[in-house]
Amino acid sequence: MAKYLTRGHFSVDKNIAFMYNGKGIKLGDSMKIDISEIISTNHKSVHITTQLEADSLRCGTELYPYALKSPVDITISNEGKSLVHICGGGSVDVLMPCSRCLDDVDVKLDYDFDQKIDFNQVRSGTLDDLDEISFMEDDWLDVDRFVEQELITRLPMKVLCRPDCAGLCPVCGKNLNEGDCGCDRSVPDPRMSAVQDIFNQFKEV
Secondary structure, X not given: OOOEOOOOEEEOOOOOOOOEOOEOEEOOOOOEEEOHHXXXXXXXXXXXXXXXXXXXXXXXXXXXXXXXXXXEXXXXXXXXXXXXXXXXXXXXXXXXXXXXXXXXXXXXXXXEEEEEEEHHHHHHOOOOOHHHHOOEEOOEEEHHHHHHHHHHOOOOOOOOOOOOOOOEOOOOOOEHHHOOOOOOOOOOOHHHHHHHHHHHHHHHO
């Protein structure tokens, strides 16, 4: 159950809406926190422990389901003159397809974040790149989107279920880790025929 803790630290239970100092938490497809009071109060700091609401990590057109989500620890501090410092971290396990056989692989991703936002620049429209704060909706911090940006940069380029993964049969598509399928895989790829012709010409010289 969500409750007040000490020194401005509060936790958020994803099943209820929790209010602090008249400000709120929005629950739905993502966790959103109203930080307007922090933005407007010099040297105010709040520590939050919450959960990601999303069921999967979106990277472009790909969706990678979460197998495990640890709590997200966030500290939000006003360093003066609406300069807000957001830092924290957590970890998740995501299911990604093996690059050879396409079976799901559990990939653990540890992440941390440390970002400062000058909300005077945000409100005056002088911030160089608004895409850098796409996780903000007015004065609401979208925790899921914020963490998602960090996780995407940590996704591995290649995932293998095991180092010696045999992959899929190019003829019938069977997972060769489960045994041989008996297909004749010696048939050359027709796309390589031009290269093979050139190779044969050199052999004849």
